[in-house]
Amino acid sequence: MGSMTALRPLDPVALRRDFPLFERDFGGRTLAYLDSAATSLKPRAVIEAVDGYNARYTANVHRGIYTTGEEATAAYEGAREKVARFLNAAESAEIVFVRNATEAINLVAATWGQVNVRAGDRIVLTELEHHANLIPWQLLAQRTGAVLEFIPIDDEGRLDQAAYAALLATAPRLVAFTAVSNALGTIDPVREMTAAAHAAGALVLVDAAQAVPHAFVDVQAWGADFVVFSGHKVLGPTGSGALWARRALLEAMPPFMGGGEMIREVRLRSATWNDVPWKFEAGTPDVAAAIGLGAAVDYLAAIGMENVREHERGLTRYALELLPREVPGIRLFGPRSADERAGIVTFTLPEAHPHDVATLLDRDAIAIRAGHHCTQPLHERLGEPATARASFNVYSTTEDLDRLAAGLRSVQRVFARSA
Amino acid sequence: MGSMTALRPLDPVALRRDFPLFERDFGGRTLAYLDSAATSLKPRAVIEAVDGYNARYTANVHRGIYTTGEEATAAYEGAREKVARFLNAAESAEIVFVRNATEAINLVAATWGQVNVRAGDRIVLTELEHHANLIPWQLLAQRTGAVLEFIPIDDEGRLDQAAYAALLATAPRLVAFTAVSNALGTIDPVREMTAAAHAAGALVLVDAAQAVPHAFVDVQAWGADFVVFSGHKVLGPTGSGALWARRALLEAMPPFMGGGEMIREVRLRSATWNDVPWKFEAGTPDVAAAIGLGAAVDYLAAIGMENVREHERGLTRYALELLPREVPGIRLFGPRSADERAGIVTFTLPEAHPHDVATLLDRDAIAIRAGHHCTQPLHERLGEPATARASFNVYSTTEDLDRLAAGLRSVQRVFARSA
Amino acid sequence: MDDLYRDEILEHYRRPHNFGTLESPDASVEGSNPLCGDRITLMLAVGEDGRVEDVAFTGRGCAISQASASMLTDEIRGRSLAEVEELTNQVVLDLLGIEISPARLKCALLSIDTVKKAAAQVRGAGDAAGA
């Protein structure tokens, strides 16, 4: 288990050898990939796990009474067990494979929500949320007449816990919030907020899309009811992801999509459902992606998520110190302390729009994200329609950040030209 | 376009070299893979397309203002164009990427259905349908009070067109049927049934999951309103698939899942939607799978779907002739003529249950499917809880079928033992 | 090579023991394996002493599912309900004596799942009556 690993410094330069993208030449340089919060690079172990299924034991799962079919099923269900262990779930039946965090939240809104949420019921969200954790609840509210409430943030992007307490006093049905803000890097106090919600009688959904890649997530310690994440942000393939939920909840929920695999017995006009988690996996699953995700969490577990967290905290501290020193006038968003944030640093330059910054950095083979990062309401709150964001993963180095700082200086020179 | 390709015999033995699974040793033999209707094997071109994205230009799509982000977006949207061309769609905006055919049907039922289907409305299905084209309509009927009606089949598995005409006279809202039965191989008269439905004022959804792999599907010639298929059955990766629908329909449909990508402007309590097809693609798509699907349809287009159809018709004719001759007492299901069926041959032996057949064939490295093939109501109608099924794709050979016949003889010997 | 299916299994499949129904069973349970279409109906008669006095089944399905029902019904005759409920899956696998691949496990275990449900049903009825 990750929590048992002794803390030993992670060597990103050594790990980079596992990521073939760093072998590619970008105008005489490697890519300074600083957009890991959007999607992570993939290690060879993941690429080969996907290849193995595609090349050596391609078969549909749960049905084939032949060698490759049994291998595919074992690999697919084995990946579920790996993910369960990685999250410290009580059992693998609590892991539902989905395409991405977005689908997981939609699944909960459409099944648990449809059955449990009535007109006038309150759902508490936050101003920090990614659109993935907003729109499904807006759609549910439209269908049911539920009311959405929002925990505001302070100027460093922390959730206002007093306001949260006041919202809990209105007895909401559900609190859904992100464990780590993808736009600011803020780490929210998941355990405390979950306990408070439970004390108020609300269920809790945690959007762990930015938490799972960066630290050890222990769903039992969190104590929440639903936890979601995307595989493609944790070194896994696109198309992989998981919903974790307590078994009793899953069992009580109606199905999401209908089709093969999720059924037990089918008649022309009625049907009964399979056991969980398969009840929620209609049709041929993305077998290759799930197997790749299993390889990804194995890779991360071998590194130790505490080491990943330490590494990223170090990079964040380095960036928070380096950028204001090297880049005059840069504005940083989010908590000032690296201890309060994951490996995400968001900023604007006074002279150049984030899009121009990203375009100019690209010519130096530096990849950052510019825009609203799927958090328009948060950007509204920040008073900036767009920001620039650098985000890290295990393969990120201080050299990447040095290149970023130098790149930003050169952007400033372009914009200062003939001014 | 496929329809322009001159008919030239497809050489499956040469094509097998493109499929690495045939390099694997199964006890001194290659695998006689006869379960292509469940999922197809993948050619190297597909495996390498997926690898290319995972190893050389991993990035999220539609957002990154940097080289790899633009490459990923171009490859993803390029795959959409390839699929549009492969289906002869009027434009690529009519192609929505989904995980599989199942998701596509659920999408239509949950969006078009939710808006257009009222209590008492009729939806016409058939007794042939895969669970994927049954359960979503059962769920919709439960939610809306719509009524499901079924076109019966004759003893060879053909749809009863007189009964269909009678059902159309009741003015249904939608007719949803499979172009090719996955259990019997029956090819349904899509064009005629669609025209009749339209004349009766109904929309038409065609489940092309078994049609797209086996013949040239021209959505404009079909004239239907919705067409769905799964990539993993057309040499593409798991996690890929498409819904085709006319643009005007897509534009009028409410969104399916909510999240990033499918939005235009988001406020805390409301949002507006992106253009089609992205309105229906919430969250990070399965970029790798879509790119792999693009490579798969390129591969098939180069072969020419007419040639694929001819090849499979030849194999089916061979099997329909071989099996009754070599395997005493074998019972074959579905139309007697290979012209009326795709590359699928379904059967039972008098002495052995299909599961025992499959287990015994496996020891000879022959992979077939045994069970109800996700068509329980059809099997109820056939009076068999389970059947055995051999199904083909471009790499299938008459030698595979010879091995199957010999394998079935040896199953019969086992069951005759000491009887 | 044919040890995948031992003669004994084929023998039980062709001429299953305890095949039929009971006149007045203490429990009658239907078990099915929808994915395969395997199906058995199992009846149990329990004596004063709490032991399986008689057992019968009818069913349809693959050799593995039907032979395992045939063998297992032999096995439980005379056993106490408590013993029956504590039978492990391994017992059935040992009775079959061949290697069962994961995809066929449900076929092999249909009989024991159904037998245990029947035993629990008798016990439940007894408890309910006693209560």
Added chain:
Amino acid sequence: MDDLYRDEILEHYRRPHNFGTLESPDASVEGSNPLCGDRITLMLAVGEDGRVEDVAFTGRGCAISQASASMLTDEIRGRSLAEVEELTNQVVLDLLGIEISPARLKCALLSIDTVKKAAAQVRGAGDAAGA
């Protein structure tokens, strides 16, 4: 290396031409690019002769979007509405004179999309009045 952003573009970005509002425009259209947050409001005044008499914009966004609006508004002054509506995207790309990557295309074309909508609005109003 800095020809990604020619001096002229930066010049237009810093000191945009036609920046402001019109007193009584014949059309006023807001265009936005939610993904980027680029935004412009464009106003058009059209003379008796159906030609663009005056044009002004306000906005906020990246250099590409704002410079293209600045350059394009210069370009359309004096043109007939029909001409404006027939402008191709290439016109804007030529005005910018730098290579625009696909991801930035929306920034570059925000101005022309908005200008055309404004021209269509004036024409629509005219048609409606004439009808």
